[in-house]
Amino acid sequence: MLREIVDDHHVVSAAESKRPFECDGLPVYRQMPGLVVMPSSTEEVRQVMRLCHQRKVPVVVRGAGTGLSGGALPHPDGVLLSLTRLAKILEIDPGAGLARVQPGVTNLAIGEACAPHGLFYAPDPSSQIACTIGGNVAENAGGVHCLKYGLTVHNVLQLTVVTVDGEIVTVGCDGMASFGPDLVALMTGSEGMLGVVTEVTVRLLPQPPHCQVVLASFDELEHAGDAVTAVIAEGIVPAGFEMMDSHAIRAAEDYVGAGYDTDAAALLLCELDGTEEEVRYGIEQVTAVFRRHSARSMRVSQDEAERLLFWKGRKSAFPAVGRISPDYYCMDGTIPRRMLSRVLTDISRLSGEYGLRVANVFHAGDGNMHPLILFDQSVPGELQKAEAFGAEILRLCVAAGGCITGEHGVGVEKLEQMLDQFSDAELAQLNAIKDALDPGALLNPGKGVPTLKRCQEYRSV
Amino acid sequence: MNAPAELLEQVRAAVAKQRPLCVIGGNSKKHIGREQAGDPVDMSSWAGVVDYQPEELVITVRAGTTVSGLQKVLAEENQVLASEPPEFGGKATVGGTLACNLSGPSRPWQGSIRDHVLGVRIINGNAEHLRFGGEVMKNVAGYDVSRLMAGAMGTLGILTEVTLKVAPRPEATVTVRRPVGASEALRAMNDLCRTPLPVSGACWHDGDMYVRLAGPASAVAAAANRIDGSSLPDDRELWSGLREMSLPFFADAGDLWCVSLRSTRDHFMPDANWLFDWRGARRWLAAGGDRDTLDRHVQEAGGELWHVRGAKNGAEVFPGRSEAYRTMLLRLKQALDPDGIFNPGRLYSWM
Numbered sequence: 001m002l003r004e005i006v007d008d009h010h011v012v013s014a015a016e017s018k019r020p021f022e023c024d025g026l027p028v029y030r031q032m033p034g035l036v037v038m039p040s041s042t043e044e045v046r047q048v049m050r051l052c053h054q055r056k057v058p059v060v061v062r063g064a065g066t067g068l069s070g071g072a073l074p075h076p077d078g079v080l081l082s083l084t085r086l087a088k089i090l091e092i093d094p095g096a097g098l099a100r101v102q103p104g105v106t107n108l109a110i111g112e113a114c115a116p117h118g119l120f121y122a123p124d125p126s127s128q129i130a131c132t133i134g135g136n137v138a139e140n141a142g143g144v145h146c147l148k149y150g151l152t153v154h155n156v157l158q159l160t161v162v163t164v165d166g167e168i169v170t171v172g173c174d175g176m177a178s179f180g181p182d183l184v185a186l187m188t189g190s191e192g193m194l195g196v197v198t199e200v201t202v203r204l205l206p207q208p209p210h211c212q213v214v215l216a217s218f219d220e221l222e223h224a225g226d227a228v229t230a231v232i233a234e235g236i237v238p239a240g241f242e243m244m245d246s247h248a249i250r251a252a253e254d255y256v257g258a259g260y261d262t263d264a265a266a267l268l269l270c271e272l273d274g275t276e277e278e279v280r281y282g283i284e285q286v287t288a289v290f291r292r293h294s295a296r297s298m299r300v301s302q303d304e305a306e307r308l309l310f311w312k313g314r315k316s317a318f319p320a321v322g323r324i325s326p327d328y329y330c331m332d333g334t335i336p337r338r339m340l341s342r343v344l345t346d347i348s349r350l351s352g353e354y355g356l357r358v359a360n361v362f363h364a365g366d367g368n369m370h371p372l373i374l375f376d377q378s379v380p381g382e383l384q385k386a387e388a389f390g391a392e393i394l395r396l397c398v399a400a401g402g403c404i405t406g407e408h409g410v411g412v413e414k415l416e417q418m419l420d421q422f423s424d425a426e427l428a429q430l431n432a433i434k435d436a437l438d439p440g441a442l443l444n445p446g447k448g449v450p451t452l453k454r455c456q457e458y459r460s461v
Numbered sequence: 462m463n464a465p466a467e468l469l470e471q472v473r474a475a476v477a478k479q480r481p482l483c484v485i486g487g488n489s490k491k492h493i494g495r496e497q498a499g500d501p502v503d504m505s506s507w508a509g510v511v512d513y514q515p516e517e518l519v520i521t522v523r524a525g526t527t528v529s530g531l532q533k534v535l536a537e538e539n540q541v542l543a544s545e546p547p548e549f550g551g552k553a554t555v556g557g558t559l560a561c562n563l564s565g566p567s568r569p570w571q572g573s574i575r576d577h578v579l580g581v582r583i584i585n586g587n588a589e590h591l592r593f594g595g596e597v598m599k600n601v602a603g604y605d606v607s608r609l610m611a612g613a614m615g616t617l618g619i620l621t622e623v624t625l626k627v628a629p630r631p632e633a634t635v636t637v638r639r640p641v642g643a644s645e646a647l648r649a650m651n652d653l654c655r656t657p658l659p660v661s662g663a664c665w666h667d668g669d670m671y672v673r674l675a676g677p678a679s680a681v682a683a684a685a686n687r688i689d690g691s692s693l694p695d696d697r698e699l700w701s702g703l704r705e706m707s708l709p710f711f712a713d714a715g716d717l718w719c720v721s722l723r724s725t726r727d728h729f730m731p732d733a734n735w736l737f738d739w740r741g742a743r744r745w746l747a748a749g750g751d752r753d754t755l756d757r758h759v760q761e762a763g764g765e766l767w768h769v770r771g772a773k774n775g776a777e778v779f780p781g782r783s784e785a786y787r788t789m790l791l792r793l794k795q796a797l798d799p800d801g802i803f804n805p806g807r808l809y810s811w812m
Contacts (some may be wrong), residue, residue: 095651095725096742118655136544140601151599173765175742176568179779180808181617181790182575185608189601206657217646233516235539236628275657277680307527334597338518358543366598406599406774414602421602429797430603436796437789449603 001080002037010085011038011363015285021080024065024072025127028383029412033060033074038082041167042160045081049196050080050166051144058442059164061192063104063135065129068330069411071139071191071447076139078445083134086198089113089120097204098157098174103197107141110202112396119204122149122200125407126315140189144240144314144409148363149205151407160199161187164438174201186433192408192444194437208273214286215310217264221245224266225340227293228364232271232337236285240271241365245344248317248359248372255320258313261297268364269314271307311412317361318372325357325374329386333397334368334406346396347371354389356382366393368406369397395420416448419458427455463506463525464584465590465621471502472588472619477801482802484615486525486554487601492770493561494614495778502619510534511622512596519579519596521624524556531555535627543571543628547705556620562612565704566662566673569654569724569739571628575611576794578766579644581623583610596624607791615804616812617797634661635682635700639670639690643735644728646670650740658684662700663740666710671699701745710736715748716771718755722764729758745769777810787811796810 002011009321012018013035023030034057039045052059058078074080087104094117098112107128110121114454115313122217124143128372132143136152137159149155159173171183178184218224224243231238237285244252244260244267259265268290272282283300290298301307312318321328337345344360357374371393394404394417404417406408420429431447434441450458475482483499508525515538522531530547535541545565546558553563559581564573580594583606593606610620641649646665653672654660659680662673672688673696674681685692693699702708711717724741736745746755759766768778782790787809794812796800805812 008630054785093723093725094655095648096723098723099652141606142599146599150572153605154572163785163789167788169783169785169789171786173721173763174723175764176739177562177573177721177743177765179612179721179765179767181613181793182562182605182608182611183789184607185575185611186793191603194604206655208657229516232518237629274676275659275680275684277683278659278676281679302776316471334599336519336597338514338517364598368597368599379772401595402597403595403600405592405599405600405602407601409601410603418602423591425587426591426593426603429585429589429591429606432796433604433606433793436792 001051002035002048005051006037006039006044009461010038010040021062021065021074021082024062024067024070025347026068026070026411026413029070029073031074031076031337033080034077036080036082037234038085040085042162045162045196045198046166046168048079048081048180049162049164052442053165055442056440056442058445060444061138061196063132063138064106064130066131067135067411068332068408069405069413071409071411071444075445081196084132090199091118094119099204100199100201101133103137104132104202105135106192107131107133114204118207119323120156121202122146123152123206126318133202133338134197137188137197137200138190138192139407139409142363142368144242144363147241147363148239153185155203156184156188156200157203158201159184159187159197161195162198163195164440164443172201188410191270191411191448193434193448208274209281211271211273211307212279212283213269213271213301213307214283214290214298215260216268216290216298217265217293218266221266221344222341223294224268225344227268227290227295229290229337230293231286232365234285234289236282238270238282238286238365239273240269241363242269242314243267243360243364244314244317245360245364247357247362248321251320251324251359252313252317253321254259256312258309264296269310305367314361321359321372321374326376326378329368329373329375329390331371331373331390331393332405332408333394333402335397335400335402337364337367338404339400339430340364340367343369343396343400347393350389350392354385356386356389367402391417410448410449415454416458418450419455424455429454430443463503465584467618468502468584468621469588471512472584472586472802475500475798476586476588480802482806484619484804486557487527487549487552489549489552490557494807495810496774497804499804500745501601504554507588507621515540517739518627519624520627521553521622523622524554524620527551528553528555528556528558536630539630541630542577542625544568544574544577545704546563546574549705550609557570559620559623560612560613560615566664566700566738567743569812570661574625575608577626577627578607578611578623579626580624581607581610581620583620585616585618585803590621594624597803598626604739616794616808618803633678633681634673634675634696635685636671636673636693637685637688638693640668641670642668643731645736647724647728647741653688654740658687664703664736664738665733666736673700710747712747713747717770718746720744720746720749720759720764722759726762726764741792775810777806784798
């Protein structure tokens with residue numbers, strides 16, 4: 001039946017061909033899908049959904065599979081719906097500052113297509129070379145630049161959604177405002193559990209003509225943390241504001257030689273963009289704040305090559321950490337900025353207790369932490385220890401007034417931590433929303449929001 | 462004071478009696494949406510700042526807090542609610558503003574209140590007081606119930622508390638005026654917005670286009686020099702009049718329409734009385750238009766039409782929706798308000 005909808009080559013049942021789909025960017029969770037189906041149009045998606053709905057077959061939607069929470073983990077008896085063939089840029093309207101694209105287009109491809117018009121697409125998750133805009137919508141992806149330019153939800157105007165029973169609904173408006181409840185926001189970040197997005201209209205912004213980055217190092221993590229808070233309090237909105245701790249600094253410097261101060265306890269990268277006057281003003285303010293917070297060294301990028309070099313260390317921090325440890329586990333909690341120093345100190349204490357090293361690389365400007373727990377999967381019990389440590393970090397984040405995930409999503413990974421953040425009544429409300437749009441629980445079942453039954457099991461432990 | 466405990470009691474009683482409720486903040490937006498019946502729920506006394514962390518750029522207020530009161534608190538720290546929502550004579554509340562998702566002239570550059578909401582507390586139709594979102598900039602745990610409330614006109618629950626991201630107040634603003642016709646204004650506004658200038662407003666009415674720049678004084682002055690036109694000595698009345706819908710354009714008693722559409726769509730019905738805001742993405746039409754012609758143009762442009770003023774009793778005022786869209790909305794309504802007691806008919810006759 002499926003082969004009557006999607007051509008033969010794109011319905012995959014052989015084990016060796018399904019293997020690449022068994023996990024996403026969090027490979028500790030693996031599951032072979034029942035079938036992999038790769039439709040090439042909204043109409044094919046609609047027919048596949050209609051058929052699966054009639055037959056009560058679970059459907060897991062997948063983009064590039066770069067997600068970090070197991071959100072695209074297949075269902076053993078279900079269809080894995082891969083949308084990478086829906087990869088056309090349908091329209092760019094430079095005057096209105098928008099692009100209409102299919103979900104399988106990569107984040108980077110949008111940027112490349114609009115660059116000749118002097119425009120850019122702001123959200124830039126670190127997987128942007130590979131990740132698709134459909135996946136970005138599903139996870140409400142962030143990135144380095146969301147401090148100034150917002151998350152995916154702030155940069156999407158309109159979505160075409162195929163419902164679980166195969167209806168096509170357009171939500172949002174390619175003007176600025178759509179009347180009625182904000183269904184674009186509901187769909188964004190819903191982890192493929194409320195519908196299948198088959199078309200996305202994104203907002204494009206003028207490329208800033210000037211861009212400079214301040215690289216500063218500090219003797220104390222606390223000084224760096226306080227400097228972050230002080231810059232924001234000063235009324236500066238940096239385009240990006242990143243922090244690295246000593247483990248991450250040394251790993252990155254060994255790997256790419258970005259010229260980082262390897263004796264420092266913390267390093268800050270603060271990028272300013274805009275007109276020449278705006279950037280000059282910002283740089284003056286930021287360097288003054290850093291000086292007041294005892295920066296031990298400070299450099300301002302003098303040209304584009306130097307700016308990219310400063311960033312190179314940060315951007316390659318994850319693979320760099322990968323070189324100093326057999327495995328690492330990336331966390332994604334978010335906290336109020338003023339809690340940075342305190343939470344970092346607590347993480348460092350826990351690191352001693354668990355006997356596992358932690359490298360911290362994160363979006364300091366918006367309080368989104370990415371502690372990387374270093375472990376060795378070949379040592380029995382170490383993965384479990386890393387997971388327990390991670391769960392404890394997330395509880396710290398919630399206790400500090402933050403949340404369990406800033407941009408990676410809940411997926412299968414953080415189902416249990418949802419109970420730290422939400423009450424049973426709140427989870428019941430979220431489940432009621434799921435039930436409203438997917439009454440048979442066919443879309444990405446077992447992800448995102450723990451079912452009532454699972455809640456009871458967890459809470460009784 | 463109408464505290465959550467009393468509100469919960471009122472919701473429980475309404476469910477028991479199957480009587481609809483009409484949620485009212487400052488009663489300043491009675492004219493927005495359809496007329497509705499229901500026992501009033503007074504939110505105006507549930508007001509005040511719950512928590513304000515200026516260095517975090519985050520504030521949490523009770524839903525009945527007025528927008529003007531909020532802006533005053535923020536001004537003390539040299540901060541603003543950047544979406545510039547209307548204050549409607551000091552009566553508009555934060556809850557009502559989020560429920561209607563109303564934004565001022567800065568919306569295309571600074572975002573709407575929907576973009577700035579970080580978290581909410583709501584009372585749902587099961588008389589439960591729930592919290593969604595939070596106080597941090599990034600939070601993707603669970604569905605985005607906070608933003609779902611934006612534009613829902615109170616039909617999905619009672620907002621009791623709202624956490625907002627606020628912004629530093631721009632050091633300086635300058636407005637440049639250029640005399641130009643409607644079609645040329647649309648082109649000029651869109652061209653300007655393709656350039657990386659610190660624009661924070663672009664509107665046109667009655668032969669004049671106005672572009673507002675905001676940011677550091679040096680940057681604003683430099684940018685103003687790059688735009689053709691003359692600087693306004695005082696621009697406050699223009700932008701506040703636009704924000705509050707109090708310019709003479711809005712004063713007529715007749716029909717008023719608001720079209721939301723892609724800013725590059727051609728000007729249509731040139732003989733009618735238009736005002737363009739949001740660089741042409743929001744176009745107000747006062748009188749002079751024929752409904753069928755207007756509908757046709759909006760549909761061709763892929764826009765949405767709101768009949769702001771002058772709708773006949775019982776008529777729809779918000780855009781028509783496909784059956785699949787209506788099904789989706791009704792099912793969500795059912796999930797949050799199973800007995801249909803919150804603001805029935807306010808948004809649509811069928812919801």
